[in-house]
Amino acid sequence: MYNDTAHMIAPSYGFDLIPVVRHAWRAWLLYTTQHLCVLVMLAVNPSVAIVVVSALCFWCLFRVMIKSALIVLPLWAKAVIDRLLHRPRWLSDSDDLREHVRLLRLSGLGCIALIMTLPMVAGFAHVSLDQMTRSTAFVGLLIVIVVGARAAIQQISLNFMHWAGRLRPQKLTLRQLAIDDQQSHPYVVYRRPSPPEPEEEPERFTFKRIDEEQQSPFVGSGQLVHRWLPPLTVQLLKSQPLGNGDDHSKHASMEVLEYPKPPFEAHELVAHLKKAMAPMGDVEDPTGLRGFTVHDRLYIAEPDVEPSPEWLRKRPTQNQIDERIDDPYDAVHHFLEIGATATGELVTTVFLRVTVKGRALSLDFAACALTRTPAEYQVLNAFAETGASAVLRSTLRVLLNLPAEVARIWHLAVALQLMIGAMRAHKNRMLKPRRGMAIAAQVSIREEKATPWEHAQLDEVTIHDHMKLIEQRLLKATEDFLESREVDTSAFKRRATSIINTGVLNMGGKTEIKQSAVGVNAQVRTDSREPDKGTEQAPASEGGQR
The missing domain is CATH 1.20.1500 (YheA-like fold)
Known part of the structure; x- marks a missing residue:
């Protein structure tokens, strides 16, 4: 590194x-x-x-x-x-x-x-x-x-x-300054997953859980454990009260119309969400979420990075970030990053992308979990x-x-080679364009050494608790913002309730298909070795009727 x-x-x-x-x-x-x-x-x-x-x-x-x-x-x-x-x-x-x-x-x-x-x-x-x-x-x-x-x-x-x-030194070297800038930089370059080999044909009708995916675009954030698939979309409609002229208080009705132009821009909603989410991490509140952070992250795929981009030399301003947010078809995807950690070892990070396109609002939500380090890394705490x-x-x-x-x-x-590399490390080689330039992070040591998700059952409650708290507040803050802009929220409330109560859009569970047929003229044949549940239950229902 x-x-x-x-x-x-x-x-x-x-x-x-x-x-x-x-x-x-x-x-x-x-x-x-x-x-x-x-x-x-x-x-x-x-x-x-x-x-x-x-x-x-x-x-x-x-x-x-x-x-x-x-x-x-x-x-x-x-x-x-x-x-x-x-x-x-x-x-x-x-x-x-x-x-x-x-x-x-x-x-x-x-x-x-x-x-x-x-x-x-x-x-x-x-x-x-x-x-x-x-x-x-x-x-x-x-x-x-x-x-x-x-x-x-x-x-x-x-x-x-x-x-x-305090563990951080008072004075940083040139390379340490570059590391400090990049570890919290708004721009994150990720690698797209490689396509499968031609001879390796994928199995048909195989459904994978999100936490079984091989690669996540959210570099260093850990395991992808929750995502809204598809994203939550709401048509931007306006509500206009119309009365009959006799009793406006009792006989008012709502005529739903579509906005010809969106009543707000995406960066305005993002700014509102930042302000609404800040009280969750209030340091003066003893019940506030510890380690609470809210940041802007701009994710860009490795092939889409321009040679010698300007953001490598100078961090983007808030106006430049807002321009990225308002462009839904840009190669750079903005995510509002919200994180919480109780001890520093267990980190829950929520990513929300807000886009306005097609006269509709789209919310792409994902949650990642960074589990604890191995026990041998915590010897000093014993x-x-x-x-x-x-x-x-x-x-x-x-x-x-x-x-x-x-x-x-x-x-x-290898000591001499390491020392020569350290002496050359003061020069940023990403600024010079070269053939086949790829500047995405090679590895995240913290992510590599994290406990596997299947072995972190005791921490799943804490992770999902933080995730749900952030999720509910985001939905409520979005609903308040839409109402302040006179946008009809009836459809949004229904979908938000479905997310919170039933988790219909939570794709973290395992999908199983039984007694189903896929394809033209497909049929289902009941296994003769298993008893017919319908015939077993029929006498019981008849007895109940008698």
């Missing part, structure tokens, strides 16, 4: 990307320093380096041998008892015993071979065994100190981050995972896995 300046940064929902990038660079610097120190210590004396590497390999094989022995002993004891009692044995137990016995022998032979490395290397280097042992112990102790210090510094940094009141004891445990945990820490020294092979 930091080095790739040829693509936009995905929008951030519920978090700030700047501290994430900053702490990622800090962790990379700590690990790179550790690898460089280990490499220098191993490169000073090749003979000692061979013995140190052999000792680390012995550590790994010894742990494997101990684990295999702890598995082999119970299986061997069980095999002996089964043989004495003449009990049949499971084939899986015999296979497991055979496999772990083989692993125990191989690891034991490997440990014996590695033990012989020290005297052999000392003999080839013409160095006494005591001197080689002292040199190896000294280098090994330095490696332990370096790796342990890195783990301790990292945990101390995590402690400060956990208790810090009990006693910060403080001095956490530093000690983190250091011991890393030292117990010392061979794996030293083996990661190969990361130095």
Whole structure:
């Protein structure tokens, strides 16, 4: 994300990307320093380096041998008892015993071979065994100190981050300023889904839920869980009271006429919705929605982006955004983005597109859910995972896995390339037109690491609760706006009631077709293996009539 300046940064929902990038660079610097120190210590004396590497390999094989022995002993004891009692044995137990016995022998032979490395290397280097042992112990102790210090510094940094009141640095670099601008930019470039391959024919009469769709245009917002299909449309009609001249209060009637010209523009309704939705996130209201935000988002498909667009250099003004809203056939689609999050981990985002065309109002509503991160990402929130004891445990945990820490020294092979990319990252390569230019976000790490929707059943209530609250207020605010512009709202009220009460337009459920026929001259054949429900229910109904 930091080095790739040829693509936009995905929008951030519920978090700030700047501290994430900053702490990622800090962790990379700590690990790179550790690898460089280990490499220098191993490169000073090749003979000692061979013995140190052999000792680390012995550590790994010894742990494997101990684990295999702890598995082999119970299986061997069980095999002996089964043989004495003449009990049949499971084939899986015999296979497991055979496999772990083989692993125990191989690891034991490997440990014996590695033990012989020290005297052999000392003999080839013409160095006494005591001197080689002292040199190896000294280098090994330095490696332990370096790796342990890195783990301790990292945990101390995590402690400060956990208790810090502000994570964002005071001064941002040029690349950090660009990331900060793009993560909240009004324009979002999305990728259209690729068409299926010609040889892969889709199954006929297959209905998919919206949350099973492979790709959503709302980049970084999570799983698409709810949408009005088709969008809610209302014909713009006006109501004019007509009286009979005798009793205007009792005999008034309404003559419905169509507006020859829409009585409002789409951006006026959007501005009204912004003002009407703001009280939901009032910080002084203890019952207000936490993390409530209202933004303008302009979505444009990747092929429709012009070479070197002006909005990459300067953010659009409100007047320019209003022009996009009022044009229903523009390649740029405006969505009013409304978000809410209780803890920052669980984010519900609602998108509403308002268009006026064909002398009618069209409302396109969609809701996305960004679920929680994995449990291992929330370790600092657990009990006693910060403080001095956490530093000690983190250091011991890393030292117990010392061979794996030293083996990661190969990361130095890509360190130079990463540093060169970081030095070039101050230049925005999206501003220079090039052949096959594609600037859509490649990945959203927060979206990739979110808990899958099918495993977030406990959070579905909170997500749908926030979604319904926002949905009802949007419909009510739209109804009030239409009435203020003297637009007939009878049809709108009926459709709004259908959405709120019955969820007819909620396409998030599973569609099933039973006992149905599709096509010309199609017929339904009842399965003879199932009882006829009509004949079973007939006697009961007759008995009820008697």
